[in-house]
Amino acid sequence: MKPDRRLLAMIAIWAALALPLLLFDAQTLRALWWALGAVVLIVAGLDGWRLRRMPAPLAERRLPSALSVQQPHTVRVRLTSASLRHGTLLADHHPGDDPDTGLPCLISPAEEEITELSYSYRPARRGPAEFGDLEFWVPSALGLWRGRKVSPAACTVPVYPDFSRLGQGTLDASHAFLLTGTRLKPRRGEGMEFHQLREYHPGDSLRQIDWKATARRRSLISREYQDEQNQQVLLMLDGGRRLAMPVGELTGFDHALNAALLLAFSALKQKDKAGAMLFSGDQPRWLPPVQGQQGINHLLNGLYDLxxxxxxxxxxxxxxQLVRHTRRRALVVLITRLQQEDRDDLMTAVSLLRRHHLVLVADMLLPEQQALSRRRPGDFDEALQVCADAQEQQARQQLHTRLRHAGALVTSTTPQQMPTQLNQLYLMLKRSGRL
Structure with missing residues (x-):
């Protein structure tokens, strides 16, 4: 407990009444002063004793089952109005990475049976978010004290990557990104895998006509094909220090993880399998390929705390390590940020993977580098900076060329554009039959 303002004011008044006793030597006044102090002490003691025996307010915290990093979420605290006093101070023990929750705050009981308080919490980091107990500072009946009361409400909620874009329908292949050796020849009804028989439509090729079905029906019947299903997409996430740099409010690794999850979601929608592997991290992780729309939950639960x-x-x-896990042909998407010293090690990795898989290297380009390449230098120092960056970009392009000659597909884009571009490349590869 701690004394409230009313008790402090009473003590201050009682102390101020001692000043006349210094000027007048009156035994009666002195006795009255001590008696007044005793009354204040007794009243304060009884008020504090009643407050100590008072139970904590009946309260519960209601949270979403999962949170998304850098996205605001509403946290609701529900209290029984009969157990709540006017002027109670609430301090919720949330993880503490959001300074703008508006807590602690004063609450008073509502006229209804339940009093509800809502505040916004925006997690800044992925992983498990630890919420502690609900802490209340309750005023005593006479307002002389404030007592700390704790209502048990500790819980842990997972903070996932920002998967709000998973439900958006913006992931398509409407923009063409050219890949060496990839040619799309869209023809209606033609794909890689038989889908169904249907009536002949003008424009169907002779190769699509099913002559046996045509003879039975005595009318032209065409075969309709669809993109081959049950293929594999394996995502290799670089968990080393090169992706730990901040890019906006997130890190480069957060952007890479978001791109990987969106690509996995797209593959699962195409009825393919999606798996993931983290390498060079503190805890290397392998998630075998899964299939079905519920597979994204499996991947989220396996990757959200990395x-x-x-x-x-x-x-x-x-x-x-990847080849030891699986040798079945798959599209292996390596998401990293290439550096000049990676040449020999990366060429060895691509040569090994190319024996079994189709390899796509996604090179993360920092927005600062992209802006620097377009900057007109204003002085000598800026000219040196632009020149050094141009030299680095030239070395990066040479590495891209060597990777393409080794049989890998290479794309380079900013973190913000990587999710859309990877998805478009995957769909183009699938529809071209290269996967």
């Missing part, structure tokens, strides 16, 4: 480490990226070791 964070980049301080280790250097080892691509050849990661390639050997």
């Amino acid at each position: 964070h980049p480490s301080h280790h250097a990226s080892d691509f050849s070791l990661a390639a050997r």
Whole structure:
């Protein structure tokens, strides 16, 4: 407990009444002063004793079953009005990474049976979010004290990557990104896998006509094909220190993880299988390919608590580990940020993976580098900076060329554009029959 303002004011008045006693030596006044102090002490003691015996307010916290990083979520605290006093101070023990929740705050009982308080919580980091108990500072009956009361409400809620875009229908292949050796020849009804028989439509090729069905029906019947299903997409996430740099409000690894999850979601919608592997992290992780719309929940639960480490990226070791896990042909998407010293190690990894899989290397380009390449230098120092960046970009392009000659597909884009571009490339590869 701690004294409230009313008790402090009473003590201050009682102390101020002692000043006349210094000027007048009156035994009666002194006795009255001490008696007044005793009354204040007794009243304060009884008020504090009653407050100590008072139970904590009946309260519960209501949270979403899962949170999304950097997205605001509503947290509701429901209290029984009969157990709540006017002027109670509520301090919810949330994880503490959001300074703008508006807590602690004063609450008073509503006229209804339940009093509800809502506040917005915006998690800043993925992983398990630890919520503690609900803490109340309750005023005593006479307002002389405030007592700390705790209502048990500790819980842990997972904070996932920002998967709000998973439900959006913006992931398509409406924009063409050219890949070496990839040619799309869209023809109605033609694909890789038989789907159904249907009546002949003008424009169908002779190869689509099912002559046996045509003879039975005595009318032209065409075969309709669809993109082959049950293929595999394996996502290799670089968990080394190179993706730990901040990019906006997130890290490069957060952007890479978002792109990987969106690509996995798209593959699952196409009835393909999606799996993931983290390499060069503190805890390397392998999630075998899964299928079905519920597979995204499996991937989210397996990846949401990952964070980049301080280790250097080892691509050849990661390639050997992936080949040990599976050799069935798949589209392997390696998401990283290439550097000049990666050349030999990366070439070894691509050569090993190419024996069994189709390899796509996604190189993350920092927005600052993209802006620097377009900047007109204003002085000598800026000219040196632009020149150094141009030299680095030239070396990066040379590495891209070597990777393409080794049989890998390469794309380079900013973190914000990577989810859409990877999805478009995957759909183009699937429809072209290369997957």
